[in-house]
Amino acid sequence: MAQFGATISGIVAHEPRIALVSNMTGQLAAAGYGTASYWVEHVRKPVRFADGVALAESLGAATFLETGPSAGLGTSVALLAKGRPEVESLLTAMGQLYVDGADLDWRAAFSGLRARTVTLPTYSFARQRFWLGEGAGGKADSSDESGLRPRLDSVDSKERFCQLVDLVCLHAAIVTGHSNSHQIDAERAFQDLGFESMTGVELRNRLRAATGLALSRTIIFDYPTPMALARHLYEQLSGGNHEESDDDKIWSVLRTIPVRELRRSGMLDKLLLLAGQDESPAPDAAVSDDVIDSLSPEALVAMALDSEDDDPD
Numbered sequence: 001m002a003q004f005g006a007t008i009s010g011i012v013a014h015e016p017r018i019a020l021v022s023n024m025t026g027q028l029a030a031a032g033y034g035t036a037s038y039w040v041e042h043v044r045k046p047v048r049f050a051d052g053v054a055l056a057e058s059l060g061a062a063t064f065l066e067t068g069p070s071a072g073l074g075t076s077v078a079l080l081a082k083g084r085p086e087v088e089s090l091l092t093a094m095g096q097l098y099v100d101g102a103d104l105d106w107r108a109a110f111s112g113l114r115a116r117t118v119t120l121p122t123y124s125f126a127r128q129r130f131w132l133g134e135g136a137g138g139k140a141d142s143s144d145e146s147g148l149r150p151r152l153d154s155v156d157s158k159e160r161f162c163q164l165v166d167l168v169c170l171h172a173a174i175v176t177g178h179s180n181s182h183q184i185d186a187e188r189a190f191q192d193l194g195f196e197s198m199t200g201v202e203l204r205n206r207l208r209a210a211t212g213l214a215l216s217r218t219i220i221f222d223y224p225t226p227m228a229l230a231r232h233l234y235e236q237l238s239g240g241n242h243e244e245s246d247d248d249k250i251w252s253v254l255r256t257i258p259v260r261e262l263r264r265s266g267m268l269d270k271l272l273l274l275a276g277q278d279e280s281p282a283p284d285a286a287v288s289d290d291v292i293d294s295l296s297p298e299a300l301v302a303m304a305l306d307s308e309d310d311d312p313d
Contacts, residue, residue, distance in 0.1 A: 001040050009036040019059060026051025063102055065093065083194065084177060148210060152237060164230040164237075171206040172226055175199050186227045187259075190220040211237060 013034020020029040024041060026048035032038055053064070084092075090109075098104055106117070148167075152160045169181035176194050178184065184193065190200065200220035207229075208215045213236050216222060223229040262268040 001043065004043065005036045005040045008039055011036070021052040021055050023047050023049050023052050026055060028055070063097065063100060065097065088177075149212075149237065160238075161230065161234050164233045165227060167210060168207065168226040168230045168233070171203055171210065175203045175206065184226060186230070187225055189224045190226070191224070195220050207233070213237070 011034070016029060016033075020033070021027070022029045022033060024038070024045055024047070056064075094104060094109060152163060155163070165186050166181060169184040169186055172184045172190075172193065172195075173179070173181045176184075176199065195203070201217050204215050204217055204219050207213070207219075211233060213233065219229060219232070223232045259268070262271065
């Protein structure tokens, strides 16, 4: 620690211009903050992060901007994100803060860049502004729950599940920087899609706001694919209010199984047999692997169920 203290001894911390909370004490920074001995003690002592956040809230802080290289807060606007360009991360964070009602100094943010404000493009015959007016600050209600639940209640169980898959893929695309949800494979693991702990928490926050559900910080690990996560949302939102038939329940479970897993378990061949495929088909009647892989679980099961309905026995 002596070497560490000697290395940082030349760093000078000036008097803070805004209230500064120390994570070493959990209180407002006092005399001695930023000295070499302060940082040595900070390394030795437990980090009182929760106390610091609680104090900031008691002083009126309602929005937290996280500027560190890793995630520490469960609900915050993350300024830095792994794998994203710094400028893009900064502007995205500023956009989130603005939408949440924060009063930003745009001139300071773009100082020296010759940036200027422009009006939103509109049709010449329908010029309207949709920005919040003056005095409309404060935490915006970003929850879409009021519109989501009635929409889900108005459709059958199959369509309800499909809409939730679309919802998960949409927010997953936004979090990972994709231009649309079609770039998210619902059957692919979140980790293979580029998710990590911080982006997983961001996805959780978005889905919590959209559904009104209490969701775990570890949802991308508990439900490792968008399809599996959509199944979890479906079950939570149904809450016993939607009575499913036995067929619906079977469909619901089978939809979450990737075709490759059906093949690996040996179930794919059985489903194809139920669908009327000969166990030893002639070469010209064989279903190629590429065709099978292109079929969704719904299509495979539909083939099987249609065949079962046609069975005279």
